[in-house]
Amino acid sequence: MSKDTEPGPHAAAGSVTLLRGLPAGAQRRAAELYWEAFGRKLGPALDPPGTALPFLAAHLHADRAVSALVDRRLVGLAGYQLGGRSLTGGTLSDVLQAYGPLRGLYRAALLALFARRSAPGELVMDGIAVDATARGTGVGTLLLDEVAAIAAEHGCRRIRLDVIDVNPRARALYERRGFRPVRTTSTPYLRGLMGFGAVTTMHKSVAKGARA
Structure with missing residues (x-):
C-alpha cells in the first residue's frame, strides 16, 4: 500500500491511487463528479447546478467514500451506505434552507x-463516478473492488446496488465485477420526469x- 499525506488506507495500481475518504478540500470536486454522473x-430534484453543487458538497460524508486520484487530482469517486450512513446526506431542513419552503x-x-436502506449484513452502493478523462482505464474497477474490500472487512455478506435502464455501460461494469441482477422495477412515471x-x-x- 502506498502512503502519502492524506489520511486513511491507500492502495495504488499504476498511476492511480485509492483513498478511503476524500482528499482535504475536495468536496466541491467530488460534488462535480457526482453531478456529472x-x-x-437527480436534476429534477436538485437543479439548478448553481444550487445543487454547493448543496451536495456541503452534505457529503467523507467516511462513506472511496476516492481515485491521479497526480493527487480526484478522478473517481465511489460512495456506499453502511450502518445507516451514506455518501450523500442532507435533511429536510437542509433542503428547505437551500431551495426555500415551496420548492x-x-x-x-x-x-x-431515491432513498434506500441497507438490510443487516448488506452494504449498499451510493453511486460511482469517473471523470471522462479517466474512463476506460480501470478506475471504476478499482473503486468497486475497494468497496468490496470494505464490505468484507465489516462482515457484510453482500453488496447491493441499483442501475437505471439508460446506463448500460455502468451495468456492464457491474456484471464484469460479479454483480448479478435480482429484479427490475418498471418506473414509466419517471421517464418523462x-x-x-x-x-x-x-x-x-x-x-x-x-x-474482490
Whole structure:
C-alpha cells in the first residue's frame, strides 16, 4: 500500500491511487463528479447546478467514500451506505434552507424516491463516478473492488446496488465485477420526469475476509 499525506488506507495500481475518504478540500470536486454522473437522474430534484453543487458538497460524508486520484487530482469517486450512513446526506431542513419552503418540499419529495436502506449484513452502493478523462482505464474497477474490500472487512455478506435502464455501460461494469441482477422495477412515471423507465437491483456476494 502506498502512503502519502492524506489520511486513511491507500492502495495504488499504476498511476492511480485509492483513498478511503476524500482528499482535504475536495468536496466541491467530488460534488462535480457526482453531478456529472447522476445529474440527469437527480436534476429534477436538485437543479439548478448553481444550487445543487454547493448543496451536495456541503452534505457529503467523507467516511462513506472511496476516492481515485491521479497526480493527487480526484478522478473517481465511489460512495456506499453502511450502518445507516451514506455518501450523500442532507435533511429536510437542509433542503428547505437551500431551495426555500415551496420548492424545497417538492424537491425533498423527489429525493425520497431515491432513498434506500441497507438490510443487516448488506452494504449498499451510493453511486460511482469517473471523470471522462479517466474512463476506460480501470478506475471504476478499482473503486468497486475497494468497496468490496470494505464490505468484507465489516462482515457484510453482500453488496447491493441499483442501475437505471439508460446506463448500460455502468451495468456492464457491474456484471464484469460479479454483480448479478435480482429484479427490475418498471418506473414509466419517471421517464418523462427523470429520463429513465426502469431500475435493476443487482447483488454481489462477499467472501468473508477476501478482496474482490
